[in-house]
Amino acid sequence: MxxxxxIFYLFAAITLVSAFFVVTxxxxxxxxxNLLLTFFGVAGIYVLLGADFLAVVQIIVYVGxxxxxxxxxxxxxxxxxxxxxxxxxxxxxxxxxxxGAFSGILISLLVNTEWKKVGxxxxxASTTANLxxxxxxxxxxxxxxxxxxxxxxxxxxxxIARK
Amino acid sequence: MIFDWLSSLIGNEIIAGIICAxxxxxxxxxxxxxxxxxxxxxxxxxMQDRLGPMRTGYHGIIQTxxxxxxxxxxxxxxxxxxDKPLFNIAPVLTFIGSYAAFAAIPFxxxxxxxxxxxxxxxxxxxxxFGVVSILMAGWSSNxxxxxxxxxxxxxxLVSYEIPTFLVVVTLITVTGTTSLLNLSEMQTGHFWNWMxxxxxGLNLTxxxxxPFMIVGAVIVFISTLxxxxxxxxxxxxxxxxxxxxxxxxxxxxxxxxxFLAEYANMFAVSAIVSALFFGGYQSPFGYLGNLLGVSWLVxxxxxFWFTLKGCxxxxxxxxxxxxxxxxxxxxxxxxxxxxxxxxxxxxxLIVGLLVVL
Numbered sequence: 001m002x003x004x005x006x007i008f009y010l011f012a013a014i015t016l017v018s019a020f021f022v023v024t025x026x027x028x029x030x031x032x033x034n035l036l037l038t039f040f041g042v043a044g045i046y047v048l049l050g051a052d053f054l055a056v057v058q059i060i061v062y063v064g065x066x067x068x069x070x071x072x073x074x075x076x077x078x079x080x081x082x083x084x085x086x087x088x089x090x091x092x093x094x095x096x097x098x099x100g101a102f103s104g105i106l107i108s109l110l111v112n113t114e115w116k117k118v119g120x121x122x123x124x125a126s127t128t129a130n131l132x133x134x135x136x137x138x139x140x141x142x143x144x145x146x147x148x149x150x151x152x153x154x155x156x157x158x159x160i161a162r163k
Numbered sequence: 164m165i166f167d168w169l170s171s172l173i174g175n176e177i178i179a180g181i182i183c184a185x186x187x188x189x190x191x192x193x194x195x196x197x198x199x200x201x202x203x204x205x206x207x208x209x210m211q212d213r214l215g216p217m218r219t220g221y222h223g224i225i226q227t228x229x230x231x232x233x234x235x236x237x238x239x240x241x242x243x244x245x246d247k248p249l250f251n252i253a254p255v256l257t258f259i260g261s262y263a264a265f266a267a268i269p270f271x272x273x274x275x276x277x278x279x280x281x282x283x284x285x286x287x288x289x290x291x292f293g294v295v296s297i298l299m300a301g302w303s304s305n306x307x308x309x310x311x312x313x314x315x316x317x318x319x320l321v322s323y324e325i326p327t328f329l330v331v332v333t334l335i336t337v338t339g340t341t342s343l344l345n346l347s348e349m350q351t352g353h354f355w356n357w358m359x360x361x362x363x364g365l366n367l368t369x370x371x372x373x374p375f376m377i378v379g380a381v382i383v384f385i386s387t388l389x390x391x392x393x394x395x396x397x398x399x400x401x402x403x404x405x406x407x408x409x410x411x412x413x414x415x416x417x418x419x420x421x422f423l424a425e426y427a428n429m430f431a432v433s434a435i436v437s438a439l440f441f442g443g444y445q446s447p448f449g450y451l452g453n454l455l456g457v458s459w460l461v462x463x464x465x466x467f468w469f470t471l472k473g474c475x476x477x478x479x480x481x482x483x484x485x486x487x488x489x490x491x492x493x494x495x496x497x498x499x500x501x502x503x504x505x506x507x508x509x510x511x512l513i514v515g516l517l518v519v520l
Binding site: 003006029030033036053056057059060063064065067068070075076128129131 | 252280281287289295298299310313314321347
């Protein structure tokens with residue numbers, strides 16, 4: 001068992017345990033803070049897979065953006081307006097069916113896909129340059145469309161805020 | 164690299180990694196915090212025509228050590244209504260956020276935590292842990308001042324990340340690297356190779372870039388100043404409105420953790436500004452070691468210059484703190500969204516055009 005194995009199991013454990021608490025805890029704030037650990041663990045696994053750019057972007061977008069927005073929303077409604085937000089289990093039967101079906105799809109994909117096997121050694125070079133090349137050449141249309149989508153969301157948010 | 168040297172010395176990757184991870188803390192941040200706290204008190208005192216601490220040691224030089232001893236003895240007060248787990252985690256998480264940044268800061272050409280290719284992007288990423296921890300501290304304290312401070316702080320940090328990022332993108336377009344080590348290595352030689360003076364090389368683009376680089380440096384300095392919550396951007400802990408902001412309820416060592424994190428952050432952003440625009444660890448006049456032919460001297464000189472530049476920017480931060488009044492919350496947001504971001508965007512466009520041409 002070398003260093004990378006230990007680190008992998010550490011990050012996997014962090015991700016799984018915190019994800020479990022995100023779902024089970026009754027307090028929304030605790031869920032949100034556990035989500036921080038989940039994102040962190042996933043970022044760590046990305047790093048171990050050699051996807052350094054993806055890992056950093058994961059932290060910036062999810063922790064720096066989405067999680068903080070989430071916390072803002074919960075805190076402003078919870079403490080200032082004095083509404084108790086609690087999570088609970090509702091609609092158990094449909095949820096079980098949906099989750100079962102989705103995990104069935106995922107497992108069947110996992111089993112049936114022919115995984116491309118690359119060497120076990122970690123890719124040393126950074127992936128950033130290659131990613132940039134791909135985004136600007138091969139996937140330029142999708143890239144631009146995503147940009148337009150974000151712009152539309154931004155304008156929409158500004159319009160709603162002005163009312 | 165320090166890690167390779169340590170792992171060959173000890174023969175175990177894990178122990179070497181742990182030692183390597185602790186080095187900046189014990190060699191740098193703790194001594195720096197000791198000096199910086201005293202420096203802040205002395206600078207503020209002299210700016211206000213006072214003397215500052217004078218009794219402990221010569222001109223009060225061991226005052227900070229006495230203060231730390233006092234902090235160790237203090238009772239850890241926690242009110243009944245706080246959210247205990249989050250209240251205890253928040254100071255640690257704050258420090259994690261600010262310490263993680265040091266992994267990618269090049270102290271010298273040999274002493275850097277990791278030769279990460281995404282150095283500067285990584286630093287901007289881990290700074291978001293600080294925001295989360297501030298929200299955590301503010302919420303778990305169950306105190307309206309704390310919560311208001313945390314809200315203000317998070318809004319401020321999230322907003323001011325944008326101009327910082329835009330200026331960093333500007334620099335990436337010029338240099339083509341995101342690694343702070345490569346960036347510092349690029350600015351070697353003399354001070355006219357620094358990015359603030361258009362970067363290395365001697366051609367027309369360099370001279371055309373100079374004014375835009377100065378604008379970029381000013382923007383990044385202002386926005387990083389706001390990111391460490393220093394005056395004139397200290398609305399999150401505005402003493403006269405919010406007691407002490409998000410750490411109102413903290414006492415003893417937990418308060419000390421916030422304090423240490425603040426000083427670590429101050430140095431981290433100073434180091435980032437100096438690495439981006441002022442040559443990082445590079446000497447402005449060439450190295451004495453190279454001149455005399457003693458190559459082991461060079462890293463020590465680099466550490467000296469790095470520390471000097473960092474402390475210089477920390478001094479400027481203190482200077483501003485005791486000179487300028489605090490901005491109002493709306494002025495703070497106006498400054499960011501209506502001035503810094505448009506200027507940073509224009510800067511990015513013009514620099515991009517210059518680089519393409």
